[in-house]
């Protein structure tokens with residue numbers, strides 16, 4: 001097993017079942033994995049089998065971000081997950097969360113490592129980390145994501161490593177691992193450009209802490225990405241013309257500033273549009289590296305891509321990984337404590353582009369809750385980027401569910417990003433540039449430029465009655481009607 | 497005039513009236529001033545007189561934070577203010593904002609300088625800066641606040657300096673002015689301790705830009721602060737016992753980490769409680785330095801206090817300023833771009849303590865809007881600190897208006913700080929530690945520990961019906977009733 005270069009550790013190789021047996025009931029487990037890439041698979045599957053055999057086992061699960069079916073899906077199905085932090089996108093798990101079975105705390109991704117390090121979540125019993133190799137000194141070389149893996153290894157009592165031979169050994173060298181001390185001993189993070197490398201290519205780990213090494217070849221199950229449709233193309237066009245005008249007004253350099261792009265199909269499609277733009281020599285400083293970022297890289301538009309994970313769709317992941325050497329010097333994978341760090345995002349002046357579920361007429365954004373009640377995924381890193389961006393942009397199609405839902409509503413049913421964190425809203429209909437204007441001005445602009453034609457008059461009606469009724473209101477609302485659109489949808493299946 | 501040490505500039509001395517005549521209609525004016533300290537007074541008064549004489553003059557006004565009556569009060573009364581950024585606390589102005597006469601955009605205070613520097617608010621025509629002196633090279637020595645003054649001077653076409661001889665010349669040396677470059681040329685900010693000084697004691701300024709110097713002796717009108725009552729004392733006790741238990745659990749050092757405390761009477765009272773605690777050798781890294789911080793300094797509890805302004809109550813300001821030399825080596829006044837910078841707040845591990853207007857059962861906080869409609873003050877720096885704090889704490893009395901309003905509601909009528917930014921809620925009844933727990937757990941804890949007895953059963957009733965009704969809800973809400981408490985108050989004058 002040439003991937004395990006530390007002689008001392010070769011006797012720790014064991015089956016996934018044996019490794020899974022180490023995990024006790026009621027413990028806190030941290031695993032690798034970020035927007036399902038680079039998460040452990042063999043040990044979780046073996047853990048699920050323990051439950052099948054009648055073992056009573058429950059864990060609290062902490063990861064980088066979302067992980068694949070073998071972990072979030074299977075373990076929630078078997079009732080093994082009791083608590084879950086800081087992000088997820090799995091259907092089974094989502095149902096358990098919404099039914100109150102799994103206690104979920106979704107966090108700003110940049111804060112999640114701190115919660116662990118500062119002891120806010122209690123003692124971390126186990127780390128399970130997918131790796132492509134172990135170095136001579138026991139250093140762990142991650143696979144397709146870094147996420148919180150370095151911090152998890154640092155904090156865990158015991159570490160289980162899954163060496164995944166389906167992940168190319170050539171990934172070694174793509175990672176840049178850097179540890180941040182706890183206050184009062186924290187230093188500045190010495191990154192000045194998206195391309196700066198400041199750390200090691202492996203996660204330092206005391207070999208004594210490594211309790212088991214499992215060798216596996218189960219492939220990542222990444223999420224498929226929806227094809228780019230006309231709506232997304234228009235959103236991309238609107239975004240690009242906004243960026244162009246910023247350059248023209250001297251508010252952005254010609255090659256822009258480092259770009260961040262959110263997760264999901266909409267974000268992927270919108271970023272993809274840049275491929276056909278005039279912009280060149282772009283930098284990418286983001287948390288996920290999706291298909292469209294790969295397109296930009298291949299088209300020569302990107303100078304460098306910095307991210308916390310490689311989130312390539314199932315159709316393209318094989319080709320990508322087989323040719324990783326070709327891309328390696330243009331991609332850096334960092335801990336999410338670094339990729340999402342306010343310090344760096346501000347310093348670089350990142351342009352953030354994230355997707356909203358719904359926005360309201362005053363510019364507040366809901367990224368997480370369906371009809372104010374059901375959790376979709378979680379806030380993820382959207383807050384880290386939006387709050388600290390040079391320009392923070394939110395995109396959304398103006399309607400959802402074939403037009404039955406307006407994505408522009410009087411009052412968002414949950415607030416993830418307040419009016420203070422939202423500078424620009426882009427839909428397929430247009431752009432609302434909210435910088436420096438008052439709530440009343442924002443309402444008119446968002447309705448005029450972003451809302452769907454089918455809902456414009458209804459929105460204007462709400463706003464104008466609110467402005468008249470509420471004598472003396474900075475942000476005119478009719479509280480008795482604020483959520484009436486959502487109520488109508490719940491009762492009738494449409495907001496119209 | 498020995499306060500003007502630059503020979504070249506002595507011929508720029510003129511009357512306030514002459515200086516005010518320089519300001520054109522329709523221009524953007526930036527002034528010094530932060531939570532009313534160190535704002536210009538003579539020129540604004542003269543500007544108001546121009547309006548009295550029938551001059552048509554309107555300006556957009558950008559400051560550090562809130563400023564006193566002579567500026568916000570008088571100019572809004574005369575209809576001179578058209579737009580206002582980034583924060584205010586003046587009654588006249590508040591009314592004009594809520595009536596839609598003044599267009600107000602309240603901002604995260606740490607972002608406001610960026611808005612100016614990046615050109616998001618247009619060209620800055622004039623700076624009006626209160627100072628205690630001008631150095632040999634034309635450097636401007638600010639008075640009792642720094643706020644955005646350095647950035648305003650940097651960006652303005654023309655600068656008017658108000659030398660205020662009522663402010664002691666001994667203030668020179670208390671300021672630490674440091675400029676941050678725009679991306680892509682931004683460097684890290686070299687502060688590692690609250691006590692680090694990294695800049696100059698004056699605001700560098702090209703003497704060519706100085707268009708006028710006005711000498712005045714009008715004193716700052718600071719805000720009175722309410723006496724500490726029983727409710728605040730109990731909040732302080734609850735906060736202190738929470739902090740003690742964090743130390744005991746090893747999650748905080750014995751002398752804590754640098755403290756931030758919000759504006760207003762509640763924040764002042766709560767911080768004041770620390771004077772009688774066992775904590776020693778405390779650091780203070782905040783934006784306002786209010787009376788209670790002065791008490792802590794005088795009692796020897798504080799090693800250092802870093803802030804953006806000295807906001808001492810009218811009763812104590814005279815004594816304080818007359819004795820400023822005694823305090824000077826323990827106080828640092830910084831630009832708000834530094835005092836409120838996410839980079840520094842995270843690095844130092846600041847414990848933030850801010851005041852909420854209302855909180856909801858899931859831990860979302862409203863700091864700005866009364867009944868979802870009327871603007872109170874603005875978000876100020878609360879978001880800068882809460883988002884980046886080591887531990888972010890919000891305090892509020894459990895009721896307002898003599899019990900007629902519950903400060904714990906089903907759904908806050910405006911969200912300034914989402915559940916992701918709120919770790920701990922403190923009322924006079926107790927503490928809710930929300931770290932790592934799910935929304936359903938948060939609801940039970942907040943109701944049990946923080947709500948007022950008169951409202952507990954009503955809150956439990958809402959929550960339990962929401963949990964039952966909403967089949968499958970991470971955050972159970974009855975949207976049709978979410979704002980019913982606010983509506984009831986508006987209709988009947990009480991939430992009961």
Ligand SMILES: CC(C)(COP(=O)(O)OP(=O)(O)OC[C@H]1O[C@@H](n2cnc3c(N)ncnc32)[C@H](O)[C@@H]1OP(=O)(O)O)[C@@H](O)C(=O)NCCC(=O)NCCS
Pocket residue numbers: 261262263264265266267287288354355356357358367368370371376377378379380381382383385400401405406407
């Ligand atoms: C907002 C988010 C869910 C959009 O995801 P997406 O894949 O681009 O968009 P989709 O259009 O497929 O929407 C996802 C789902 O939300 C539903 N949805 C979207 N808008 C809706 C609305 N206004 N009301 C109700 N449901 C809505 C869609 O119908 C779809 O549901 P389905 O999966 O049951 O079909 C996703 O970007 C997200 O989770 N964001 C939060 C985290 C984040 O921003 N991370 C990035 C930081 S780098």
Ligand SMILES: CC(C)(COP(=O)(O)OP(=O)(O)OC[C@H]1O[C@@H](n2cnc3c(N)ncnc32)[C@H](O)[C@@H]1OP(=O)(O)O)[C@@H](O)C(=O)NCCC(=O)NCCS
Pocket residue numbers: 757758759760761762763783784850851852853854863864866867872873874875876877878879881895896897901902903
């Ligand atoms: C929240 C805030 C208004 C509290 O101010 P305060 O002086 O400590 O508290 P008070 O109890 O005097 O409340 C201020 C007003 O709000 C009203 N109020 C408080 N809670 C209320 C509630 N739940 N519903 C309605 N009104 C409420 C009070 O009645 C009072 O009104 P009044 O001035 O007409 O008498 C103030 O802290 C603030 O503006 N915060 C936001 C900015 C910030 O946090 N900056 C600090 C960053 S360092």
